[in-house]
Amino acid sequence: MTISDIALRAGVSIGAVSFALNGRKGVSEETRERVLKIANELGWAPASAARSLAEARTETFGMVLARDPRNLGVESFYMQFLAGLEVELARRSYGLLLQVVPSRADELAAMEKWRRSRRVDGVLLVDVAMNDPRIALSAEPGALPALVVADPSVAGGLPCVWTDDATSLREAVRYLAGLGHSEIVRVAGLDSLAHTRIRDDAFLDEARHLGLDVAILRTDYSPESGASATRRALTSATRPTAFVYDNDVMAVAGLTTAMELGLRVPDDVSIVAWDDSVLCEHTFPKLTALSHDVVAFGSHVARRLFDVVDGTGSGAFLDSTPKLTVRGSTGPPPRADARASAR
Amino acid sequence: MTISDIALRAGVSIGAVSFALNGRKGVSEETRERVLKIANELGWAPASAARSLAEARTETFGMVLARDPRNLGVESFYMQFLAGLEVELARRSYGLLLQVVPSRADELAAMEKWRRSRRVDGVLLVDVAMNDPRIALSAEPGALPALVVADPSVAGGLPCVWTDDATSLREAVRYLAGLGHSEIVRVAGLDSLAHTRIRDDAFLDEARHLGLDVAILRTDYSPESGASATRRALTSATRPTAFVYDNDVMAVAGLTTAMELGLRVPDDVSIVAWDDSVLCEHTFPKLTALSHDVVAFGSHVARRLFDVVDGTGSGAFLDSTPKLTVRGSTGPPPRADARASAR
Numbered sequence: 001m002t003i004s005d006i007a008l009r010a011g012v013s014i015g016a017v018s019f020a021l022n023g024r025k026g027v028s029e030e031t032r033e034r035v036l037k038i039a040n041e042l043g044w045a046p047a048s049a050a051r052s053l054a055e056a057r058t059e060t061f062g063m064v065l066a067r068d069p070r071n072l073g074v075e076s077f078y079m080q081f082l083a084g085l086e087v088e089l090a091r092r093s094y095g096l097l098l099q100v101v102p103s104r105a106d107e108l109a110a111m112e113k114w115r116r117s118r119r120v121d122g123v124l125l126v127d128v129a130m131n132d133p134r135i136a137l138s139a140e141p142g143a144l145p146a147l148v149v150a151d152p153s154v155a156g157g158l159p160c161v162w163t164d165d166a167t168s169l170r171e172a173v174r175y176l177a178g179l180g181h182s183e184i185v186r187v188a189g190l191d192s193l194a195h196t197r198i199r200d201d202a203f204l205d206e207a208r209h210l211g212l213d214v215a216i217l218r219t220d221y222s223p224e225s226g227a228s229a230t231r232r233a234l235t236s237a238t239r240p241t242a243f244v245y246d247n248d249v250m251a252v253a254g255l256t257t258a259m260e261l262g263l264r265v266p267d268d269v270s271i272v273a274w275d276d277s278v279l280c281e282h283t284f285p286k287l288t289a290l291s292h293d294v295v296a297f298g299s300h301v302a303r304r305l306f307d308v309v310d311g312t313g314s315g316a317f318l319d320s321t322p323k324l325t326v327r328g329s330t331g332p333p334p335r336a337d338a339r340a341s342a343r
Numbered sequence: 344m345t346i347s348d349i350a351l352r353a354g355v356s357i358g359a360v361s362f363a364l365n366g367r368k369g370v371s372e373e374t375r376e377r378v379l380k381i382a383n384e385l386g387w388a389p390a391s392a393a394r395s396l397a398e399a400r401t402e403t404f405g406m407v408l409a410r411d412p413r414n415l416g417v418e419s420f421y422m423q424f425l426a427g428l429e430v431e432l433a434r435r436s437y438g439l440l441l442q443v444v445p446s447r448a449d450e451l452a453a454m455e456k457w458r459r460s461r462r463v464d465g466v467l468l469v470d471v472a473m474n475d476p477r478i479a480l481s482a483e484p485g486a487l488p489a490l491v492v493a494d495p496s497v498a499g500g501l502p503c504v505w506t507d508d509a510t511s512l513r514e515a516v517r518y519l520a521g522l523g524h525s526e527i528v529r530v531a532g533l534d535s536l537a538h539t540r541i542r543d544d545a546f547l548d549e550a551r552h553l554g555l556d557v558a559i560l561r562t563d564y565s566p567e568s569g570a571s572a573t574r575r576a577l578t579s580a581t582r583p584t585a586f587v588y589d590n591d592v593m594a595v596a597g598l599t600t601a602m603e604l605g606l607r608v609p610d611d612v613s614i615v616a617w618d619d620s621v622l623c624e625h626t627f628p629k630l631t632a633l634s635h636d637v638v639a640f641g642s643h644v645a646r647r648l649f650d651v652v653d654g655t656g657s658g659a660f661l662d663s664t665p666k667l668t669v670r671g672s673t674g675p676p677p678r679a680d681a682r683a684s685a686r
Binding site: 253 | 412437
C-alpha cells in the first residue's frame with residue numbers, strides 16, 4: 001500500500017493527495033474530503049500518510065533537453081527561461097533537475113527512467129517537435145505529470161503554455177512593409193521544431209497577403225549560421241532590404257556582417273531580432289526586436305506545472321504575446337536608384 | 344544496516360562502494376577488494392547490495408546559487424558553465440539539480456536538506472565568498488562530497504578547481520601599458536566574491552609595479568551598472584584611456600556608452616572584456632577579451648566532482664589560464680594634445 005494507491009483511487013495526483021493530507025491550499029474542499037475519506041478507508045492515519053508523502057514528494061521538477069550542450073551557452077533564451085522557472089521554484093523550495101541528452105531517443109529514455117524512479121514530481125516538455133513522441137508518452141496512464149511548452153496544436157491535449165508567435169511575426173512583417181520594405185528575408189531556426197513551422201507559416205502568409213517578395217533561410221541558431229545566411233542574402237543579385245532573425249545572437253551577427261560588407265544599418269538594411277535581450281540594447285545601432293519577458297514566461301510555466309502536479313491544471317494557457325520594440329536598426333529602405341548604384 | 348555502513352567501514356564514499364560492487368571502473372583494485380570483503384563480512388550479497396545502491400545513488404549532482412534568479416539570464420558565464428557540466432554529466436546519465444535561493448543562509452539550509460535526504464551524490468560550491476560558511480559545513484563529518492570552484496586560498500583544504508585570474512589580469516594590464524596607456528579603470532564585480540578580491544589585488548599590484556594611474560569601480564555585473572560606471576569615468580576630469588571589465592555584457596555596455604559620448608573605440612578609448620563570448624565577437628569593433636573555454640571549464644569541474652564522489656579526488660586543480668585575445672577594441676591611447684582638446 002503506497003500513497004499512489006490513494007491517488008489512484010481518488011483519481012488525483014500524488015501532489016493533490018499531499019496537499020489534501022497536509023492541509024495545504026491547492027486542492028478543492030471536495031477533493032480534500034474525498035482524499036481523507038479514502039485514506040481513512042485504507043487505514044491510513046493522516047500522520048503516517050504525511051510521513052510517507054514526505055518521502056514520496058521529490059520537490060523537484062525535471063527538464064530534459066536533447067541538444068548539443070555546447071550550444072546551450074550561446075542564446076540568452078534558455079538561461080532567462082531557467083531564471084524564470086527558478087523564481088517560482090525558489091519560492092516553494094523546489095529544485096530543477098536538468099538533464100541534457102544527445103538525441104530524441106535518449107530524451108524518451110530519460111523521461112521513462114524518471115517515471116519509474118519517481119525522481120521528479122513533474123516534467124516540462126520544451127523544444128517540442130512536430131509529432132513529438134514525448135507527447136504520446138506523457139499521455140499514457142502512469143506517466144509523470146507533464147506540462148508542454150508549445151502551441152496547443154502540437155500539445156496533443158496535454159496542459160500547455162504557449163506564446164502566439166504567429167501574431168508577433170505578422171506584426172514585424174507589417175511594420176517593415178509599412179516602412180516601405182518589399183524584399184524581406186526571415187533568418188529562421190531549425191525546421192524540426194514546431195514553433196519554427198508556425199513562424200514560417202505566418203511569415204509566408206502575411207507576405208502573400210501584403211504582396212511582398214520574401215525568402216526563408218535556415219540556420220541552427222548559432223551566430224556563425226546567422227552571419228553566413230546574411231552574407232549569402234546581401235551578396236545575392238536580389239539584395240533584400242530587411243531581415244527578421246529568429247534569435248538575438250543571429251541578429252547581432254547579421255548586423256556585424258552588414259557593416260563588414262560596407263552597408264549601413266538602417267540606411268541600407270533594416271534588422272529585426274526575435275528574443276529581445278540586453279544584447280539588443282547594447283549594439284550600435286540598438287536592435288529593433290520582438291520583446292517577450294522570458295523570465296516571466298518561465299515563472300508562468302513553473303506555476304502551471306505546480307497546478308498540473310496538484311491535479312488542478314489542464315487546458316492551454318496563452319502567455320503574453322511578444323511585441324515589437326522599435327530601436328535604431330530599422331528605417332525606410334534605400335531609394336531604388338541608390339540601391340541600383342550600390343550594387 | 345545500509346550501504347553507508349559499508350562505505351563508512353571501508354573509509355570510502357557511497358559512490359566508490361557502488362563502483363566496486365557493480366564492477367565499474369573508477370575505483371582501484373585494492374578498494375574494490377576491500378569493499379567486497381566488508382560487504383561479505385556484513386552479510387551483503389553483491390546483488391542485494393547493488394539493488395540497495397540503485398536506490399542510494401541519485402545519479403544527480405547539486406548546485407545551489409544564492410542570487411536573484413532574474414540576473415541569471417544576463418551573463419553568458421553560467422549558461423556556458425552549465426553547458427560544460429552537462430557535457431560530462433550527459434555521458435554518465437547524470438542530472439544536475441539546480442536550486443536558486445534568495446540568500447546565503449538559504450544556501451546553507453538547502454545544502455543541509457540535501458545532506459539529510461541524500462538527494463544528490465555531490466555538490467558544487469560556486470560564487471565562493473571570503474570566509475564562506477559552506478566550506479566549513481562541507482568539511483564536517485557526514486557532509487555531502489563537495490567540490491569548490493574557487494581559488495585554493497579560499498577552499499579550506501577541500502578539493503577545488505580554479506583559474507589563475509591574477510595572471511590573466513596582469514597580462515591585460517601589461518598589454519595596455521605596452522600600448523602606452525597609463526590611466527586604466529577596472530570595472531569590477533561584487534567585492535564579496537573571492538575571485539573579485541583576487542583580481543582587484545592583482546590589478547592594483549601590477550599597476551603599482553608599472554607606475555600606472557588606476558581606479559576600480561564597483562558594479563553588480565549588470566549592463567546598466569557597467570554603463571553607469573563607464574559614463575562616470577569618461578565624464579570625469581581625469582578621463583581614463585582604457586577599461587578592463589569583469590564580464591562581457593558590461594564591456595558591451597561600456598562600448599555603447601563611449602560611442603554615445605561621441606568617443607571612438609579604440610582611437611579615444613580602449614576596451615578589454617573578461618569572459619570572451621560570441622557577444623565580444625559581434626560588436627563593432629569586436630572586443631579584445633580574456634578568453635577562457637568556460638564550457639571546457641564546466642566539464643573539468645564535473646569530472647573532478649565525479650572523482651570526489653568516488654573517493655579518489657582531492658587537491659587543487661588548476662584549469663587553463665584565461666588568455667588575452669586581441670581584437671579591434673584596443674589600440675594606442677590618443678596623443679596628449681588630442682585628449683586635452685577633446686575635454
